[in-house]
Amino acid sequence: MKQARKEGExxxxxxxxxxxxxxxxxGLRLLVDTFKRLPELRGKFDVEGYQTPCRFILHARGLPFSFEKEEEIFGPPKEICYQSDGKPTPALEGFLKRHQTTVKEIGEEGGRIVLRRKTVTSTRQSLLKQLPLLISALSFPKLMRWEKSGFRxxxxxxxxxxxxxxxxxPFSLxxxxxxxxxxxxxxxxxQKMVRHPKEYFAFLKRSGILLEKWIPEGEGERRRFIREQLEKQLKRLGGDPRKIDQDLLREVTNLVEVPLLFAAGFDRKYLSLPKEILIASMAKYQRVFSVEDSQGRxxxxxxxxxxxxxxxxxxxxxxxQVLNARLEDAAFFYAEDSQKPFSxxxxxxxxxxxxxxxxxxxDKSERMKKLASHFVREVRVDEKDLLRACELAKNDLLTEMVKEFPSLQGVMGYYYAKGEGETEGVSRAIWEQYLPKGSDAKFPTTPLGAALSFVEKLDHLVGCFYASEFPTGSVDPYGLRRAANAVFRILLDQKWKLSLTGLIGPHFKLFSSDSNASKLQGFLQERLKSLFREKGFRTDLVDAVVTTIDEPVQMAEKLSSLSEMMERRPNDFLAAYKVIERTNNILKPLSLKEKREIGEVKPDLFQEELEKRLWDVYNKDKGSIQRLIHEKAWTEATAQYGHSFSEILHQFFEKVLVNVENRPVRQNRLVLMKAINELYTETVADLAKLQMNR
Amino acid sequence: MNFQDLILALNAFWKEKGCILLQGLDVEMGAGTFHPATFFKVLGKRPWKTAYVQPCRRPTDGRYGKNPFRAQHYFQYQVILKPSPDKVQELYFESLRHVGVRLKEHDVRFVEDDWESPTLGAQGLGWEVWLDSLEVTQFTYFQRIAGIDLEAIPCEITYGLERICMFLQGQYNLFKLEWCPGTSYGDLYRKSEEECSRYNFEQSDPKFLLELFNRYEGEVKRLLKEGLLSSAYDFVLKMSHVFNQLDARGAVSQVERPAFIGRVRGAAKACASLYLEREDETGA
Known part of the structure; x- marks a missing residue:
């Protein structure tokens, strides 16, 4: 394909x-991307996309006027193409006529006649053909029909x-x-007739229409205008621009063509309602921005x-007036809810x-109580408080306020529980059971809130796995990935030392079958790995450290110690790594069963001096290495391990053949290798999983 | 503009646009869509244009007449244009201007709101129309009714008469709206609002209602066998309303809900099928 010289817009x-x-x-992103990928238009040209609620706009510059395409048309088999005197048969003549060509132009390939030629198509022709296809192929979450052709x-x-x-x-849709x-x-x-893009954009500008350009992760003209005006208004009113609801800003940007911002007020008396109700009412009913000062008032x-x-x-x-009426509505709900005993x-x-x-x-709230009483022993919260919080956790789902504003679940529970004399701690926990919500959202601020949130989510995970509601691909209707991430993030945030396996097992017993328990463990382990990867740890190091789902806090410590060590003390780290790698390689051919049943080191079977010395080193340094591991001095333990074994193991492999004919001797050497390997890998990390470029 | 003048103005406007002016149906229903002039007439290919006021009842929305925005009984002005004309949005704007809304002075917004009625097996795409942030209309392109994909796409414009009146009168309390000179909306409806709320939430007899639901369902089946479509459909509407009353009384658990709705939908679908069969016979 070759570009012609002339270019069009x-x-x-x-x-x-x-x-x-x-x-x-x-939608705009799809339009721009699909246009860029039109096969005919390959080459260098600029495309910009813009949108308003009523327009998708595409503007391409530097398009070639025409393009050449190489074409290959296969004809009849060669043997039926020529008569004995070399003249074309009717079969070949038909082919030549059909493609308006001559014998001189054709060739052959694989026993068949072939015509290769370059065709020139104009961009205009190609766009006329492609645009209707492109527009009808755009995909959206929901499509509709509105006229008789059935176009969607x-x-x-x-x-x-x-x-x-x-x-x-003038293509036809x-x-x-x-x-x-x-x-x-x-x-x-x-209405306006337009002859040129310049004229078009000028007309929109004159009409006050602000376009939102498609910029990946960026801010277009309309959003910037709205944000700047909004910040200006907030400052004037004494509000804090850092508290702007970004989702609402995005939505509002996509609801208007000609934005005009203005400030207004509502009746002061509604300030006595919980502020979350006011904020939710403003956002939901009118898509307007609430004004909070820097103290959160x-x-x-x-x-x-x-x-x-x-x-x-x-x-x-x-x-x-509309807002005041809406707030009157909210005040009515709030008063109604407050009248009926919450508990x-x-x-x-x-x-x-x-x-x-x-x-x-x-049932869920009952299960949460059971899980809580198992779990409360392992974290430092008051058992009575946690059980009370479990009991009240879901009550607000029955309030008018939460029926009206589902996003206020938990928040309303806090206000109603507190209003009824529950402690701040228990009430706060009811609120915090839904935190963290997004990937960088707020965490529970109290251990009790963290515990309730943890219990709420772990029950959800076990329940959904019991019910075989697994997430698949991008589909996760029950939010299980989010729940698993939240479980681990809370655990890490609270630095709880506990065995998840030990909690999941008994909780599955509350349902009629635990056949999916190991599936859940696998899922959780994958989530834990991905969480650590997101924190920036190398994938292979994460694989080396995360071999269970227990003690994630300790895993996090190992990961940061080892990562730091790889950077600051690369030689020490490499020494330990080599010991693991070499012992691992020699043990690789063994099956798991063989490894398990391989037995103990028998010093009387040693034949070589180096074997004995290696065994001595093992016995001499084992204690101090284990002590360092016990003290969670991961860096020092790793350094000491490498220091103890790397040199002598190197010599050992130079001089001693492990896989000798004599079975007991061979076996004994393998046992020694295993002992050295597991001294580290069983309790720190299986460094053999690392991919080191040496 | 007062309430009764608003109805007259909308009638005058849509009459000019060729709509048949009908009256609301005298059976309780939750929305004008349930009226046979919508439910049946949007099926099939025959063009159809109508406008009517439908009194609506939604027992769960009762607030004892204390809430300025919500009531269990209110009025919809329903317009059906089938097939939907190309300039239907312009037509709608024209109607607003006709009743006295100065469009150029106000903030008009079409906010996505896809409509679905599980009891009617119906689904449509469209918007809530906002005038200065007040929702005044539901604007919907029907896609499917009684589980049947529609052949000619109708546009349904449902004006919330109370809301438009609020906007025109600058009075954001439903009961303080002027119905006609000297009489307010509250004078006419506040008392019954309070009583019906008490009935729906406190006094209704769930056992009795449940029995009615079952018997109405039986009647639908029996009457369809007899080919009495209009009467059968009346009982579908009654089923739907009794279900809403049970719901308001808290007598329908989340578990039972889909089954109830499924039974109403089944009855509605049976009526729609019979209607379409007859349409085919008459060669529409």
Missing amino acids: FLLEIGTEEIPSSYLEE FPRPIRWVLSLYDGKAL KPLRAGTKTYGGGPVRK LLPHFVACANGSIVLAKVRKNYE EKRGGLKLLVYHQKLGTMH
Whole structure:
């Protein structure tokens, strides 16, 4: 494929009714990526993508006007192509005629006639053909039909603007034909004929429409405008711009074409409600930003982002009245909930199904209590408090407030429990049972909260594995990966020393079968490894250290000690590594059973001086190495191990053949190798899993 | 603009646009979609345009007449345009202007809200329409009704009459809206709101309601066998309403819920199938 000299500019605008805000970014990314990958257009050209809730825009510059393509057309077998006098047979003549070519142009390959030629196609022709396919192949979470052709898109397409090289590129999409018209913003759209991309972008600008360009992980013009205006308003009102809800900012950006920000207020009396209720009401009902000062106090203001040119005074007044009415609604719920005894709601949990195979929320809360009483011995929290927290943990699911705002689960439990005289500790734990939520979200701040969250999630994991609800690929409907990560992150954060295997086993017994217990252990081990990898530890070192799911805290210590050692004391580390690697290699041919039943070292079978010396070193240094390991002085233990064995083991392998004919002697040498290897690998890390480039 | 003038203005507007003006059905229902003029008429290929006011009942939304935004009884203004015209959004904006909304002065927003009715086996895509952050309309392109993919896609515009009135009157308390000069919405409906809330939440007899549900279901089956489609469908609506009453009373557990909904859906589907069979016979 060769590029021609001339270059063209292409502009596409797909004008739609309002596309769901969460589809815009991914939809645009797909459009740009698919366009870049059109096989005909390979080569150097620039593509930019832009969006608003009502437009997907693609702007390509430097497109070749035409491109050459090499074509290969196979014809009939050679033996039927020529008559005895060398003249073409009718079969060949037919082929030549069909492809408008002559005998001179053709060749042969593998006994068949072949025609190789270069064809030139114009970019215009190719775009006309490709664009309808490209647009109909875009994928979105949900598609709809709206007219008789049955064409599918997330919302109706109302116009398509398509310009190439200063002229219309009028391809046909099933519901309509691309033209040269575009429209302004707002409910009364101004129509405009466009001849050139420059004219188009100028028109949008004049209409106040801000485009969001597709930049991976970046911020486009519209989001930046909204963020800056929002920060300005917040500062003016005494709010802290660091508390901006980033998800809401993103959503609002994708709800407007012509953003206009303004500040407004609500009735002060609602400040007596828990601030989480106010924040959730503002975000859910109106998609407006709440205003918190740097001390975390909520102020009776909000910042809204309207769409289009408006009469500000009227719109502000309406927003304020709607919010006040909504908050009245919330106050009603809150008062209703507060009237009914919170602790008595527990009985109602028997009607609330948790999962078909796992019973009700009441069952879950009972299981959490059992798990808690096993686990409480291993962590430093008060057993009575933890059991009380388990008992009340799910009650808020039955409150009006949580039915209205599911995101406030836990938060409302805190307020209602506390209002009823529960201790701050127990109430706080009910709140914190859902933390951490995201990958870098807040952790439980109290050991009791951490314990409740841990119990809540471990029960979820065991239950879902019992019910065979495994995550597959990217599908994880029960959030098991998130739950497993949270379990480990809490464990590491709280520095709890405990055996997860020891907790999972008995918990499976609460269900009718523990046949998936080992599957869960494998899953958890993989999650633990990936968590450590995310923290930046090398993959092979993680594999060497994480061989179970017990004592993750100790694993974390080992990982940081060994990583640091590899960097600061590479020679010491390498010495230990070589000992492990060589002993491991010699033991490799043995099966697990053979290794297990290989027996003890018998000094009377030693034949070589070096064997005896190696055994002496083992006996002399074993104690101090084990002591260092016991003291969790991982670096020192590793250094000492390497120091003790590397030199003498090197000599040993030079002089002594392990795999000799004499079976008892051979066996005895292998036992010695095993003893040396396991002195370290059993308790620190199996360094043989490392891939060292020496 | 007061409440009754709003209804008159919408009627005048949609009459001009060629809609048949109907009245709401005299059987309890949760939304105008349940009206036979929507539920049946959107099936098949025949074009259909209608507009009507449907009183709606949602027992769980009762707030004893104390809540400014929510009530268990309210009014929807329902418009069905089948097939949906290309300029349907413009048409909707025109109707707002017609009732006195100055679009250029306000913040108009279409916020994604896909509609689903498990009891009707129905699903559509569309939006909530916000006027200065107040939800005033549900705007939906139906995709499927009674589990049947629709042949001609209808557009359903459901105006929340109370909400539009709030906006027009600048009065964000439902019961303080002016119905007509000298009479408020509350004068007409607050008392019954309080009573129905008490009935639905405290006084209804779940055993009796459950018996009704079962008997209504039996009637649907019996009447369909007799070919009495309209009467059978009345009982589907009654099933649905009784289920909502049971729900409000807290008498339906999460476990039983899907089964109840499935039974209503089954009955609705049977009615839709019979309707389509007849449409085929008449050659639509």
